[in-house]
Amino acid sequence: MSKIGIPQCLLFYRFFPFWKTFFSELGYEIVLSSQTNKSILELGVKHCVDDACLPVKLGFGHVLDLCENKNVDYLFLPRIISIEKRSYTCPKIMGFPDMIKCNINNLPTSLDITVDMRKPKYSLHSAFFELGKQLGKSSTQVKKAIKQATLAQQAFQSSALQKKNIIFHPHLNFYFEPQKEANKKKKIGVLGHPYLIYDKFVSFRIIDRLVNLGYSVVTPELIPEDQLEESVKDIPHHIFWHEGESILGTAYYLLDTLQVNGLILIISFECGEDALLRELLEHKTQKEGKVAYMSLVVDEHTGEAGVLTRLEAFLDTLNHGKKALFTIEEKQL
Amino acid sequence: MRITSPHMGILEIPLRAFFRRVNVDFVTPPKNSKRTLSLGVRYAPEFACLPLKITLGNFIEALETGADTIAMAGASGPCRFGLYGIVQAKILEKLGYKFKLILVNQDENTDIKTKIKELAGNASWLKIIPAVFWMYAKLRACEFAEELSFKTRAYELNPGDTTKAFKEALSLIEKAESYSELRETRKKIRALFDSIPKDKNREVLYVGTFGEIYLMLEPFANHFIEEKLGDHGVVVTRAVTLSGWLKELVHLDWFGNFARWRLRRVAKPYLSCEVGGEGIVSVGSAITFARLGYDGVVHISPFTCMPEIVAKSILTKVCKDYDLPLLDLTFDEHTGEAGLITRIEAFVDLLRRRRKYRLKPRNSAYT
Numbered sequence: 001m002s003k004i005g006i007p008q009c010l011l012f013y014r015f016f017p018f019w020k021t022f023f024s025e026l027g028y029e030i031v032l033s034s035q036t037n038k039s040i041l042e043l044g045v046k047h048c049v050d051d052a053c054l055p056v057k058l059g060f061g062h063v064l065d066l067c068e069n070k071n072v073d074y075l076f077l078p079r080i081i082s083i084e085k086r087s088y089t090c091p092k093i094m095g096f097p098d099m100i101k102c103n104i105n106n107l108p109t110s111l112d113i114t115v116d117m118r119k120p121k122y123s124l125h126s127a128f129f130e131l132g133k134q135l136g137k138s139s140t141q142v143k144k145a146i147k148q149a150t151l152a153q154q155a156f157q158s159s160a161l162q163k164k165n166i167i168f169h170p171h172l173n174f175y176f177e178p179q180k181e182a183n184k185k186k187k188i189g190v191l192g193h194p195y196l197i198y199d200k201f202v203s204f205r206i207i208d209r210l211v212n213l214g215y216s217v218v219t220p221e222l223i224p225e226d227q228l229e230e231s232v233k234d235i236p237h238h239i240f241w242h243e244g245e246s247i248l249g250t251a252y253y254l255l256d257t258l259q260v261n262g263l264i265l266i267i268s269f270e271c272g273e274d275a276l277l278r279e280l281l282e283h284k285t286q287k288e289g290k291v292a293y294m295s296l297v298v299d300e301h302t303g304e305a306g307v308l309t310r311l312e313a314f315l316d317t318l319n320h321g322k323k324a325l326f327t328i329e330e331k332q333l
Numbered sequence: 334m335r336i337t338s339p340h341m342g343i344l345e346i347p348l349r350a351f352f353r354r355v356n357v358d359f360v361t362p363p364k365n366s367k368r369t370l371s372l373g374v375r376y377a378p379e380f381a382c383l384p385l386k387i388t389l390g391n392f393i394e395a396l397e398t399g400a401d402t403i404a405m406a407g408a409s410g411p412c413r414f415g416l417y418g419i420v421q422a423k424i425l426e427k428l429g430y431k432f433k434l435i436l437v438n439q440d441e442n443t444d445i446k447t448k449i450k451e452l453a454g455n456a457s458w459l460k461i462i463p464a465v466f467w468m469y470a471k472l473r474a475c476e477f478a479e480e481l482s483f484k485t486r487a488y489e490l491n492p493g494d495t496t497k498a499f500k501e502a503l504s505l506i507e508k509a510e511s512y513s514e515l516r517e518t519r520k521k522i523r524a525l526f527d528s529i530p531k532d533k534n535r536e537v538l539y540v541g542t543f544g545e546i547y548l549m550l551e552p553f554a555n556h557f558i559e560e561k562l563g564d565h566g567v568v569v570t571r572a573v574t575l576s577g578w579l580k581e582l583v584h585l586d587w588f589g590n591f592a593r594w595r596l597r598r599v600a601k602p603y604l605s606c607e608v609g610g611e612g613i614v615s616v617g618s619a620i621t622f623a624r625l626g627y628d629g630v631v632h633i634s635p636f637t638c639m640p641e642i643v644a645k646s647i648l649t650k651v652c653k654d655y656d657l658p659l660l661d662l663t664f665d666e667h668t669g670e671a672g673l674i675t676r677i678e679a680f681v682d683l684l685r686r687r688r689k690y691r692l693k694p695r696n697s698a699y700t
Contacts, residue, residue, distance in 0.1 A: 049646035051637070051663065081606055088411035091608040095643030098604045102650035114606065237419045237436065240410030272413050272639040275380035276420050283423050 003029045005072030005108065007062035008036065010055060010093050011080055013194035019076065021152040022128060025145035026137050031070050033062040036201035040065050045300055047103055054202065054268040054299050055195045056092050056099070063100055067107060075108045078127075081116040087242040090273055111135075160221045186318060189218045189254045191247050192266035193274075202298055203266055204307045213315070218260060220250040227253055235280065244273040251281050255291055262292040262318045269299035292318050334454055335360050336435075337400035339388035342550035343479065344575060346507055347472040354464035355453040362395035365553035369394055374666045376424050382413065383635035383665055384547035387554055389421050396430045404452055407438035412610035412640055471506060472576050474515055474522075478502040481526045483570070486563030487538075488531040496560060498525050535566055538684050541622035543572035543615045544633035545641050548664055550575055555633055555664060556673055562631070565681040570627075572618035573611060596621070603647050612640030616647055623655035628684045630657060636665035658683060 004023050006012060012019075023030055034040065036058055044061030066072055077097040082088050092099075101107065113131045116122035125146060132142030188210055190197055197203050197219060210217050220228075228249030232239060239245040247265075254260045265281065267274035278295060285293040294314045296307060337360040338348055345361050352359035363369070365387060373390030392403055403422070408415035418436045425432065437448045453461045478499060486495040502522040509515045540562060548555045549571060559569045577592070596617030597607070604616045615632060622630050632648060634641035645661060652659040660680045662673070 049642060049649075051642045051645060079606060086409075088609070091411050091610070091612060091639040091643055094411070094606055095604060095608040095612065095640075095647070098606075099643060099646045102603060102647045116606075235419060236434075237407060237416060237438070238409060240415060270380060270637045272380075272382075272637060275378050275382075275637065276385075276413055276416050279378040279381075279420050280423060283427065 001027065001029045002073040003031045003071070004074045004076050004111070005031045005033070005066035005070055006076045007033045007059060007066055008199075009033075009059035009062045010096060010195050011078075011083075011089070013198050014083075015080075015153065017156040018149045018153040019078075022132075022145050022149035023076075025148050026132060026135065026141065028074075028135075031066070031072050033065040033070065036062070036199050041201075041300055048099075049103075051270065052092065052099075053270040053272075055193070056096065057300060058195075058199075058202070059096060060100065060103070063104060063107075067104070072108055075110045077110045077112065079112065079114045081114065081122070082118050082242070083115065083124075084242050085117055086238065087240050087245065089243065090241060092272075157221070161224055186261040187216050187218060187259060188262045188264060188318075189250065189260040190264050190266065191220060191251055193243050193247070193268075193271075194221070196266050196268060196298070202268075204302075204304055206264065206266065206296075206307075206311065209311065218250075218254065220246045223250050223253055231256060239277075241273050244277050247274075248277050248280060252284065255284055255288060258290060260291060262294070262314065264314065265293070265295040267295060267297055269297050334358065334402050335400045336402045336404055336452070337362055337392070337395035338404045339391040340365055340551060340553075341547060342552065342575060343472070343475040343503065344550075346475055346503060347468040349507070350471045351464050351468035352453075354467055355456045355460055357452075357454040357456075360395050360398060360400040362391040362400075363398065365391070365551070370666055376428065378420070380637055381420075382545075382638050383554055384414070384545070384551075385417050385421070386666060387547075387551070388417065389424060392421060392425060393428070393430075396425070396432060400432070402433045402435060404435045404437065407436045409438070410609060414610065467512075469576065470512060470515055471509070472579070474506045474509075474519060475503065476574055476576060477519060478506065478522050481522065483559060483563065484568055485526045485529055485531070486560065487566050487568045488533065488535055490530040490532050492564055494529045495526070495563065498529055501525060536688075538565075538567045538628045538681065538688065539570070539626075540567045540629050540631060540684070541570045541572060541618060541625075541627050542631045542633060543618040543622075544611065544631075544644075544662075545635055545638050546573050546578050546611055548633045548635055549573050554635075555662075556668065556670055558631065558633065558662070558673075558677075561674065561677050562681070565677065567681060567684075570622075572622075573614060603651055604643070608640045608643045610638070610640035612644045615641065615644040616651060619648055619651050619657065619659070620655065623651075623657040628658070628688060629660065629680065631660045631662060631680075633662050633664070636663050658687065 006019060020030055040061035041058060042061070043064045044057035044059065047064060048057045048060040063075065066075060077100060079094065079097045080089050081094050088094070097110070097112065101110070111131060111134070113127040114122050115124055115127045117124065128146050128149070129142055132145065190207055190210070197207065200208070207217050207219070228246050231252040232245060232249045239248055251263060251265070254263065263285065265278065267278060282293070285291060292314065294310065296310065335358045336352065340362060349359055349361065369390035370387060372393045373386035373388070376393070377386040377389050405418040405421070407418050418434060422434045435448060435452055437445065437452065449461065453464070482495050482499040489495050502525060505518045505521060506515070509518045542549065542559070552559070562569050593614065596614055599620045600613050600617040604613055607613050619630055630652070632645065634645065648659060648661070651657070658680070660676065662676070
């Protein structure tokens with residue numbers, strides 16, 4: 001059975017259920033890169049251009065990890081230009097496969113597809129259909145695989161919505177952890193790109209920490225998509241990044257409905273989208289001033305202690321002076 | 334209505350011409366200066382790119398001098414430029430300025446015709462269309478002078494002559510009031526540059542520049558890079574022009590689209606999709622310059638520019654494959670002039686040595 005390597009980076013955090021079902025339906029084994037760790041970060045920083053943001057550097061690290069340690073036959077590097085009509089992903093995500101190919105030698109055969117929902121020729125369906133044909137599978141097989149994959153993706157997204165819980169993904173499986181209803185203290189919105197907030201290395205397990213302290217956490221995945229578009233309506237310009245729109249939409253929705261007591265925005269240094277969106281978001285939080293807000297900027301040098309201190313201070317503000325310090329056990333989590 | 338618009342190299346001259354034709358009061362923001370930059374840096378988001386900061390500074394200074402309407406271009410992605418207008422408007426509102434924002438947008442939702450009409454103070458189309466053509470004629474004249482200056486500066490005997498001539502040329506274009514005068518002006522400009530004492534036997538280098546459009550076109554932002562290169566005996570060719578960019582912005586550019594399509598085809602082996610901004614143009618022009626036999630290329634981008642980071646990481650491979658020297662310059666508000674001069678000198682030295690020891694002859698680059 002051929003092995004297909006998928007790097008755990010960028011849009012992996014959004015589309016993994018689709019990719020996983022598609023390839024396993026076609027009879028391939030999926031090999032993931034290791035969870036983000038220090039050596040992956042170092043590999044990425046070494047091979048990537050210095051100007052790039054942390055997620056892209058980590059992406060380089062994950063691809064190198066697959067090449068060096070995992071012995072895969074194929075490398076899955078989709079070029080995702082747009083995942084919704086009228087919007088784009090980020091330019092760096094669009095150019096990511098090309099950046100990889102120009103900077104890393106001796107890559108395994110890469111499976112190239114272009115997904116661009118703006119053009120019918122490159123829609124999700126036809127892109128994966130082409131891919132299946134390239135791999136030498138019959139039309140019926142590929143169509144069936146795409147159907148199953150779409151169902152899996154929908155199930156993933158809708159279960160996030162229905163259960164109103166946070167998504168964790170230890171290694172291969174995504175699952176939803178039921179939140180403890182009993183000792184719910186306060187609700188905190190954790191916003192950011194999925195590859196930042198769900199990557200436990202990058203975000204310093206902020207979501208885990210908050211949940212362990214008894215807070216309930218809201219992330220952009222838990223808000224229905226039509227609500228998001230509704231809430232950014234008063235911005236006179238269409239936010240043309242899909243993820244940017246969902247982050248800003250979530251923030252505006254949560255601020256408008258006052259569902260949360262605090263908002264934490266995690267962004268990576270040099271993220272082009274968030275540089276502007278943060279300004280719009282801060283404008284709104286300052287204007288209304290009802291919700292505590294903190295933005296955390298992470299890059300490859302971020303130290304854990306600094307993040308913990310800021311998180312503690314933020315939680316103190318939230319509780320108006322009531323102690324919210326981590327216990328020693330929680331610090332060692 | 335007193336309208337204003339940010340500086341972008343020579344853009345102010347055509348804009349003034351346009352607004353004079355449609356009888357709208359146009360406020361040219363004070364010349365880009367340290368103050369513009371520090372105002373922009375103080376109020377703009379910290380990770381935003383340099384163009385946003387400088388243009389924000391322009392707006393603040395223009396509003397101080399009495400403008401009440403801001404004209405800004407918009408786009409529908411994926412480059413950050415598309416959102417400049419609304420972010421800047423939010424910042425200016427927070428600072429307490431009263432103004433109206435006109436966002437001229439390529440987005441399919443907004444009707445560009447109504448926007449242009451609004452910009453022209455609801456003048457009739459019979460007035461607007463000739464004004465647009467007039468603006469374009471002036472723009473082309475300015476670009477003509479600019480190109481001449483790039484070619485002349487490398488040969489000039491007395492440093493500074495060309496810059497002086499270029500300034501004079503711009504003021505001549507500014508004064509021209511009709512098409513026939515503009516034609517005369519073109520002749521005068523050519524004579525002006527011809528009269529500069531030149532060392533015809535000097536061996537000059539040919540360098541192509543490409544990168545993010547604002548930094549390419551605004552000399553204040555790129556620390557007058559073309560002049561600096563020219564002073565070292567380098568003939569500079571720009572890969573992107575203001576006229577091309579403007580035409581593309583309003584979807585009028587069939588030929589420009591064709592040129593872009595050609596660049597995309599050239600860049601395809603390295604970068605197979607548009608990444609917004611000038612990303613693909615940068616990669617395509619590097620290859621084109623290499624094929625034309627240029628001595629080297631300079632890539633100019635603002636710090637944290639998303640499309641140019643993609644281009645930058647691909648350019649290393651392109652330049653290795655084509656054996657093309659590349660100088661990668663990233664600008665932000667802290668860029669020191671001395672460091673830039675040193676890097677340019679080192680780059681030009683390298684090119685000269687390569688020229689000296691290079692065996693293969695250079696194709697004709699001077700067209």
